[in-house]
Amino acid sequence: MSDEREEIEDFSPFAFRKSLSLPRQRRGVVRFCTLPNILMGESMKVFMAGNEAVARGAYEAGCRVACAYPGTPSSEILENIVKYKDKIYCEWSVNEKVSLEVASGSVFAGARSLVAMKHVGLNVAADPLFSMGYIGATGGFVIVTADDPGMHSSQNEQDNRNYARAAKIALLEPSDSEEVRLLTKIGFDISEEFDTPVLLRLTTRISHSYGIVNTEERKEHPPKGYNKDIKKRLILPAHARVRHKIVEERLKKLKEYSNKFSLNRIEWGKKDMGIITSGISYQYVKEVFPWASILKLTLTWPLPDKIIKNFANNVKELFVVEENDPFLETEIKAMGIKVIGKERVPITGELDTYKLRKAFEIPTEELLDIPDIPSRPPVLCAGCSHRGVFYAISKLKLIATGDIGCYTLGALPPLNAMDTCVCMGASIGNAFGLELALGDKINNKTVAVIGDSTFFHSGITGLIDIIYNKGTSTIIILDNATTAMTGHQDHPGTGITLMGEPTKKIDLQNVVRGCGVEHVYVIDPYNLKETIEVIKREVERREVSVIIARRPCALRIKPDKPFRVIPDKCTGCKLCLRLGCPAISIKDDKAVIDKFLCTGCSICAEVCIKDAIV
Amino acid sequence: MTKIVICGVGGQGIILASDVLSLVAMDEGYDVKKSEVHGMSQRGGSVISNCIFGKKVYSPLIGQGEGDILLAFEKLEALRRLPYLKKKGLLIVNDYEWPPSTVASGKAVYPIDIIQTLKDKTENLVHVNCVKIALKLGNIRCTNIVLSGVIAKYLPFKQETWLSVIDRRVPKKTVEINQAAFCEGFSNVACL
Numbered sequence: 070m071s072d073e074r075e076e077i078e079d080f081s082p083f084a085f086r087k088s089l090s091l092p093r094q095r096r097g098v099v100r101f102c103t104l105p106n107i108l109m110g111e112s113m114k115v116f117m118a119g120n121e122a123v124a125r126g127a128y129e130a131g132c133r134v135a136c137a138y139p140g141t142p143s144s145e146i147l148e149n150i151v152k153y154k155d156k157i158y159c160e161w162s163v164n165e166k167v168s169l170e171v172a173s174g175s176v177f178a179g180a181r182s183l184v185a186m187k188h189v190g191l192n193v194a195a196d197p198l199f200s201m202g203y204i205g206a207t208g209g210f211v212i213v214t215a216d217d218p219g220m221h222s223s224q225n226e227q228d229n230r231n232y233a234r235a236a237k238i239a240l241l242e243p244s245d246s247e248e249v250r251l252l253t254k255i256g257f258d259i260s261e262e263f264d265t266p267v268l269l270r271l272t273t274r275i276s277h278s279y280g281i282v283n284t285e286e287r288k289e290h291p292p293k294g295y296n297k298d299i300k301k302r303l304i305l306p307a308h309a310r311v312r313h314k315i316v317e318e319r320l321k322k323l324k325e326y327s328n329k330f331s332l333n334r335i336e337w338g339k340k341d342m343g344i345i346t347s348g349i350s351y352q353y354v355k356e357v358f359p360w361a362s363i364l365k366l367t368l369t370w371p372l373p374d375k376i377i378k379n380f381a382n383n384v385k386e387l388f389v390v391e392e393n394d395p396f397l398e399t400e401i402k403a404m405g406i407k408v409i410g411k412e413r414v415p416i417t418g419e420l421d422t423y424k425l426r427k428a429f430e431i432p433t434e435e436l437l438d439i440p441d442i443p444s445r446p447p448v449l450c451a452g453c454s455h456r457g458v459f460y461a462i463s464k465l466k467l468i469a470t471g472d473i474g475c476y477t478l479g480a481l482p483p484l485n486a487m488d489t490c491v492c493m494g495a496s497i498g499n500a501f502g503l504e505l506a507l508g509d510k511i512n513n514k515t516v517a518v519i520g521d522s523t524f525f526h527s528g529i530t531g532l533i534d535i536i537y538n539k540g541t542s543t544i545i546i547l548d549n550a551t552t553a554m555t556g557h558q559d560h561p562g563t564g565i566t567l568m569g570e571p572t573k574k575i576d577l578q579n580v581v582r583g584c585g586v587e588h589v590y591v592i593d594p595y596n597l598k599e600t601i602e603v604i605k606r607e608v609e610r611r612e613v614s615v616i617i618a619r620r621p622c623a624l625r626i627k628p629d630k631p632f633r634v635i636p637d638k639c640t641g642c643k644l645c646l647r648l649g650c651p652a653i654s655i656k657d658d659k660a661v662i663d664k665f666l667c668t669g670c671s672i673c674a675e676v677c678i679k680d681a682i683v
Numbered sequence: 684m685t686k687i688v689i690c691g692v693g694g695q696g697i698i699l700a701s702d703v704l705s706l707v708a709m710d711e712g713y714d715v716k717k718s719e720v721h722g723m724s725q726r727g728g729s730v731i732s733n734c735i736f737g738k739k740v741y742s743p744l745i746g747q748g749e750g751d752i753l754l755a756f757e758k759l760e761a762l763r764r765l766p767y768l769k770k771k772g773l774l775i776v777n778d779y780e781w782p783p784s785t786v787a788s789g790k791a792v793y794p795i796d797i798i799q800t801l802k803d804k805t806e807n808l809v810h811v812n813c814v815k816i817a818l819k820l821g822n823i824r825c826t827n828i829v830l831s832g833v834i835a836k837y838l839p840f841k842q843e844t845w846l847s848v849i850d851r852r853v854p855k856k857t858v859e860i861n862q863a864a865f866c867e868g869f870s871n872v873a874c875l
């Protein structure tokens with residue numbers, strides 16, 4: 070470590086330039102390889118993201134079935150597993166709950182199975198998760214949760230390690246891509262040996278960081294076959310009471326195992342400072358405190374009490390470094406051990422080496438200061454099919470209960486066209502609740518806005534509720550034929566499965582009509598006039614109506630001829646700026662359109678009353 | 684250990700550029716980690732990617748004040764991420780202006796003379812208009828690889844390694860133009 074420190078301090082771009090002319094010797098034998106080589110099962114070093122390493126681990130472990138609903142930062146797990154589709158059946162499930170249920174079915178039959186979801190997805194899947202905690206795992210069952218400390222792309226910072234404790238199942242926390250691969254495999258083994266689902270907990274920084282991984286070959290684990298066992302799998306109260314006792318016994322055995330688990334390891338350094346850590350925090354600790362004694366925990370539920378006590382007894386001062394909740398800390402304190410954790414390490418936000426140094430009052434570099442500068446929030450893409458609908462909502466001054474997807478960006482200025490966003494599928498129930506609370510005061514003013522993929526995920530149930538209970542709100546389904554935000558995954562409305570096979574395309578109109586909605590209209594959001602007219606008409610209707618605004622996502626179409634501004638006609642009124650299209654800006658008091666960004670969607674031309682955009 | 688922060692606007696090809704850089708470092712025998720964020724921030728927002736190489740790399744994330752090099756794809760983003768650069772670090776900036784939505788809508792103004800501000804604040808600054816070079820080559824999309832060429836000048840990796848990684852990593856049809864872009868970037872930098 071010490072010579073590396075020197076390397077950092079010595080860094081000079083000039084020094085590097087000098088070395089450029091000298092031929093360098095190759096160090097080591099690290100190879101870059103492309104997918105075909107990996108697929109041959111050869112063992113080699115590959116540069117992989119954590120999510121890709123889950124896929125690799127699952128493949129090597131003989132996994133048979135993998136299910137997920139996409140959600141950042143977990144989406145790439147299944148996108149990588151599909152590369153092994155000859156060996157692993159994989160699917161985009163309609164939501165996380167269904168994904169966990171499908172995989173559970175395969176587990177009943179003794180097939181190694183995996184589900185992956187973002188942290189809030191596990192809330193959706195919590196019901197079957199807790200039941201599976203009792204039922205156990207005949208075939209290995211790995212449940213991957215990708216948490217998002219720092220909320221890079223999420224609505225909260227929940228720490229899903231708490232789920233492992235609550236559901237009484239084993240928990241593994243990898244610290245880099247290679248450990249992800251390894252622990253995915255070990256997870257299947259633990260699962261089968263202890264008859265428990267295993268929660269593999271990643272965080273954004275594990276999922277989306279790349280490191281060097283050593284691949285191994287796949288080992289087949291043919292499904293054990295199905296044996297009827299209702300005392301185990303049909304958890305009636307009478308059966309579940311027996312199961313609960315078994316689960317508590319299982320936890321005891323797991324704790325013994327945790328105490329022997331080689332990846333729960335002590336790295337002795339100086340004994341005046343001992344740090345207990347897990348997951349990504351281990352990397353920050355290694356960099357900031359290279360000299361300290363470190364207890365790196367990897368199997369973190371149930372915790373290895375003996376190792377922890379031994380470590381605590383041998384160091385002068387004991388600390389816990391973990392992101393978000395004091396999960397380890399609370400348990401360690403409950404063992405009667407004195408330890409410092411959240412008194413120093415922040416409970417909110419993502420950790421890094423700089424923040425860790427600050428927390429421990431270690432001197433850091435003086436930072437270069439910057440003046441106040443304009444922010445750069447994400448925006449709806451140029452040509453986004455959602456823009457027309459939001460422009461209409463903003464023009465009609467409606468209250469819009471929103472949902473989760475790219476279209477949540479419609480809440481930002483200049484569109485300001487969304488009032489609420491709670492969770493997947495919430496928009497419809499929220500709109501109905503507003504209507505119940507405010508009655509006539511709010512009629513003709515509310516719309517629920519929901520994307521196509523989100524509607525399939527959990528909007529349908531809200532729709533059935535509002536119809537059954539005699540609501541009158543208007544629901545707009547933004548149908549861009551993809552799950553855009555998370556990277557354009559297919560869904561039940563696209564007619565293609567994750568395996569790339571054509572399938573029955575579930576027709577939104579039929580679904581909505583089948584739920585009992587009489588007023589269903591399909592509009593083209595590129596046609597602003599029609600969009601505004603239909604929305605205005607339907608919010609006034611004292612019955613539930615559904616408007617389907619249909620246009621493919623702008624990132625998935627071939628752009629049309631770009632529009633341009635005729636400078637002589639443009640008066641600089643800035644009306645077109647209200648669309649918030651990133652292709653339009655003002656230069657010298659005239660609007661200009663960036664021809665590389667413009668997709669030719671035409672809505673700015675519809676907005677311009679001077680006909681200056683053609 | 685060398686820590687490189689790459690920043691710019693979502694859609695500028697930052698992920699590809701940091702992929703190429705990491706693979707080159709790996710091919711040259713280093714331990715490498717790379718980290719980036721997907722999702723919300725990719726829709727025209729401010730984007731940051733970290734690439735670290737050395738004998739042994741722990742944290743995949745670069746904290747403030749730790750970057751040896753800051754490679755900025757856009758001027759305003761260079762300014763925004765400046766706190767990630769060490770005082771004596773190297774700043775490479777694409778002399779290119781992409782007004783954020785807050786500026787386009789007239790809510791804020793794009794700071795004037797950013798290059799001068801950057802010059803005043805940092806000790807080692809390299810600025811090149813890589814968009815111009817890319818346009819001259821015939822495709823604005825290869826701006827990112829022009830920038831790879833520029834940073835290559837300051838890194839201890841062989842030119843062949845860069846070219847072979849580009850060959851493997853970019854779409855087949857664009858290998859030639861991207862390799863040309865790299866060479867243009869590499870030879871166009873006026874050395875400090």
Ligand code: SF4
Nearest residue numbers: 450453475553622623
């Ligand atoms: S990715 Fe598609 S849906 Fe998302 S903002 Fe861009 S155009 Fe709109």
Ligand code: SF4
Nearest residue numbers: 452650667670671673
């Ligand atoms: S036509 Fe107008 S609104 Fe549509 S992408 Fe082009 S500039 Fe933007």
